[in-house]
Amino acid sequence: MTVRAILSVIGLAFTAYLAARGLIWTSPETVERGWLIVAALVLYLPVTWLWIFAIGARERTTESAATTSVRLPGWGVALALVAAVVVPNAPFLAVTEAGRTQPFVTWVIGGIGALMTIVMVRRRPVVAWTGMAILGVSTSFWLGPLQALSLGLVGSLVWVTAAQLVTIALDQAARDAERLAELQQAASAWQASQSGRQRERRLHVQRALQAAGPILARTIENGGNLRAADKEAARRAEATLRDELRGNRLLDDGVRAEIEAARCRGAAVSLFDEGGLEGLNAAELDGVRSELAGILRGAVSQRVIIRTSPHHEIAVTVVGRSTGEGAGGDDDQVDLWREIRRPR
Incomplete structure (x- = not known):
């Protein structure tokens, strides 16, 4: 299995665990509208799993020269925001005031936090933080700010923040890797060019030796006293060397x-x-x-x-x-x- 598949399975299992807490009604007497709790689950799970597996799987575009990320369609964004509005409010509305702190109600804090973490990983930071703002307002309205923070809102904020930091780090690493690849290609091209120039210089030296070597040897042997034919050959050798240079x-x-x-x-x-x-x-x-x-x-x-x-x-x-x-x-x-x- 690929790393992406493993992470998707982990996300599936974790969100299923959070949602399962909503089915364990530890205080049934506090539940007045149980269908709202079930409706929240029915909305939450498909939307979350759709973001994990389906949305954007075949829709990719390059956001920058360094990274290629998934761009999600607008209807997926709308579903995530609808879930951020409905899922946190429906369970609180379904129970009495005494049951609002029960685990089968407060699971929505972690559940929406997990969904927005997935949204953040999908390169939708504005949508993720909008969903977290909706979650914070909703839970603060039903529980009060301090109690909402103590019952999981802090953890959800930490998840989304960590996801954003990791995403930024991965994008930077991808840009650095691409830059390194470009530098390696440039170095390889320069090395190939230098090798080609060295071969060309060796070829020029060989041709120079072929053209001027014999006449230079005769000049040394005769102490510089050349016949007319040798002088003409020397002039032709000199002209040949100029041709190679010019x-x-x-x-x-x-x-x-x-x-x-x-x-x-x-x-x-x-x-x-x-x-x-x-x-x-x-x-x-x-x-x-x-x-x-x-x-x-x-x-x-x-x-x-x-x-x-x-x-x-x-x-x-x-x-x-x-x-x-x-x-x-x-x-x-x-x-x-x-x-x-x-x-x-």
């Missing part, structure tokens, strides 16, 4: 191969990632990179500039420039202009 999101194996091929044939290739690719998913990035590799494969320019674009329609711009033949050959001419559009 435009890593544009690179995959295909793009890297085409850039290396362009540099091997003498072209100067520059990459600049200035934003604009952040909103693309992996498949869209693959499409952009594939188109970029195709553009580079057919490029014959002496200088190729690849720049990402923050424009909402253009993802990457590729510009190729070559030395012009006119005006002494000092002016560069744009012989390649391609725009890769953002995937839609």
